[in-house]
Amino acid sequence: MENVMGYYLMPHPPIIIPDVGKGEEKKIEKTSLACNSIGKEIGDIKPETIILITPHATMFSDAIAISDEERISGDLSQFRCSNIKMDIQIDKEFNIKLGTACHLEGIQSVLVDSKLLKKYNCTYGLDHGAIVPLYFVNKYYKDYKLVHITYSAIGDINLYKFGMEIKKVAESLNRKTVVIASGDLSHKLKEEGPYSYSPYGEKFDNELLESLQKGDILKAFSMDKVMIEEAGQCGLSSIYILLGAMEGKQIKGELLSYEGPFGVGYGVMKLRREENNVSNLDLLIKNKEEKFKDKLNNNNPYVKLARENLDHYFTYGRSINDISSLSSELLNQKHGVFVSLKKFGHLRGCIGTIMPTTNFVGEEIIRNSIEAAMHDPRFPSVKKEELDDIDISVDVLMDSVPCEKDELDPKKYGVIVSCGMRRGLLLPDLEGVDTIEDQLRIACDKADIDFDEEYKIEKFEVIRYKEE
Template sequence: MGKIYAFYTMPHPPIIIPEVGRGEEKKIKETSDACYKVAKEIAHIKPDTIIIVTPHGPLFRDAVAISAGENIYGNLSKFGAAQVELNLDINVPLTEKIIEYSEKEKILSAEITKSSALQYGIKYELDHGAIVPLYFINKKFLNYKVVHITYGMLPKIQLYKFGMCIKKAVEDSNMKAVFIASGDLSHKLTEDGPYEYSSYGEKFDKEIISLLKNGDVLGVFNIDHTTVEEAGECGLRSYYIMLGAMNGYDMKGNLLAYEGTFGVGYGVMNFSMKESNKDTYNQLIEDKKKRMIQKVESMDTYVRLARESLTHYLMYGEYMDIPDYAKDEIKKCKSGVFVSLKKEGRLRGCIGTIFPTTENVATEIIRNAVAAGERDPRFSPVREDELEELDFSVDVLTEPQEASREELDPKKYGVIVRSGFKSGLLLPNLEGVDTVKQQLDIALQKGNISSDENYMIEKFEVIRHR
């Protein structure tokens, strides 16, 4: 029976490669030394296959991407070091078996070959998220094939289950494998880092490292959405898949190195593994159900109605009736309503009405919740299996009033701009919209109105339900 003999988390900063860093790599020597330690361990294991999950290959919202050619090539020419190149053979039978098992579990995988890459409008190549970790491996060990996977923007439980498919495929293929989860931690650790500084960066890095060291899988899956979103990381989804491939084991992480010298967290870990009868997958499912029940029970009427409306529509293909729990205030008043959906802190859909279009606010919410999930042209329709991952908010609008620029306040008032038949609307108190100019510029852009045109401004307030 095949087995994954070792698991590693490795970062992928191109600057760590001497041909790219040209001396700067010495500033993260601890990380470099830890990567060489991983390479020595892998050389000692002598696997026939290295499975690597990366953030930087072809990224799909609804599928995991798996390189499915016979070999794959890549270099670091984007980082001024074309001479750093890898040309690797792909373990085709294992890749095919992973795809087969994921299809049985209804997890969509995109097979990337040279021909399918052309159809997707992408390149068939080894990305730097794979090249950088494998650069170190190749210094110590060469005789292996690769399974090259790019995680998708799937629900995290599905990514975990995909990891379980990898484990099963290895076991059934009589392969000797190791697993590398490639990913950097927060990109917002310092003011001079690649992104704007956030205090959540250090918080996320400390939390994820502590949870992995303690083998706390449920804790990894329950890290606060805001912390994850604000940290600006790219490794967590690689870790979800890795943890799925560890299902059936008690594991503890051993931190080999952590540095944040360039404003980005670089963590290198290996893991001690002990076989266990613990079914972590079902624990995750039960924990998710429990949290969902708690969430629904604590919701106010407006948010609960929006969630149940979209759920009902996806299950039965029709609008729900107004439920008994809806209060008179929601059944007797008329108003414009916006319903917003977020998934792991990111917008997943938002549709609304400026003025009431139905007989009451309850019906307005029911209709607009479905529209936000099904008809926002910026997003594909919400799938039923996504519902538990979504957070809903409902904004009930006051009647718009004509206003001057001086009367606006982006934290208090939403804005509508009109020019002829064109109009654009922006809700108040949105993250990143701090000035009247920003608010008007975005509203004009949404309405396809030039700032040089004559346009009318209206303001409104909202009662926001989260």
């Protein structure tokens, strides 16, 4: 008999709770009915432990957080609703075994309590990502202990492996368990939503829900990275952990409801393990290896050079010396170059030059790729074992020209601001930089220029080369 007896995807809009929505919850009635059906089903299962993965408690960049005091409590007072309160016992035995298992498997996780979180000026407690799903569970059943987990940007396969450890611990403790992945889908479905509209929003929601319904794990893990970033979602990492807990079998998903009237996608789904054995982990690892081979064989000379130079540096302790085989376009041009490194979608290093400092673009890439990896003061130096998970982009800067504020376009042009000896640069088409004001403020901050000071503005175009 399976110890994990239920797998669920649930959204967490506070507005779905009548005390918060005050009538607006009727616009997502299907979502409410679907969440109630899951709550009733969990009530029928009567689990000893509920595992809940949330995006909205304190999140660490390098470790999954597992709440670890005797109890955990919270309310919805931040949503002007103080009468919805919860105080739940934590399954500390499960926590200890899970933390130990993660340590043995090399999965970054940490047990967190009030004392630890205080060091980061954070508080210990239930967040709305946990309270909203549990609101529907508590209607029907309260006799459970909780394992409260906040995911981290440690990589999709590591999240999947963490889910596998959840299942192993439930089995080793012979604990009747259910797993809830709390997460909303795209926040960019409408102009009047919480974020600006993106056509990627609906596409992301459709692709993800379809892959879960079909049990196509590989597709769920291989969605376009640009689409994922542009969708503005918070549920995918919770889902990766949920799917890891289902490892070893084919899976199917039953979509109970999907709505998005407020500009945010709310998906409610039950998932189940089928009879057929399959190692989705093996498929994911093989797919990752193939993608890395594609990076090494990238036929774009700019990112290929940056990749080969980093590999050479970590192998021999020095940059590439023999440049005789470089393409003519790398040897015949002189431009400023920025090299950016991203790991799991998050910046890991970025160093560049506004004007050329070497004899040609190829040398500029060789120099700045190592600088980005080893000497970006915002990050610790990159380690060799990280290279597989890093995506590289190379921005070649065209000559800048003086301009007025209204001639800028943050998607098309980069900007340079200067006041005396102070100078700040911002590349174009950066996530979260949507307006000219945003662009200028950030550039001024980088240059230590007061936004209200008089300063000169230059714009420039960039040719961006990315690993695909």
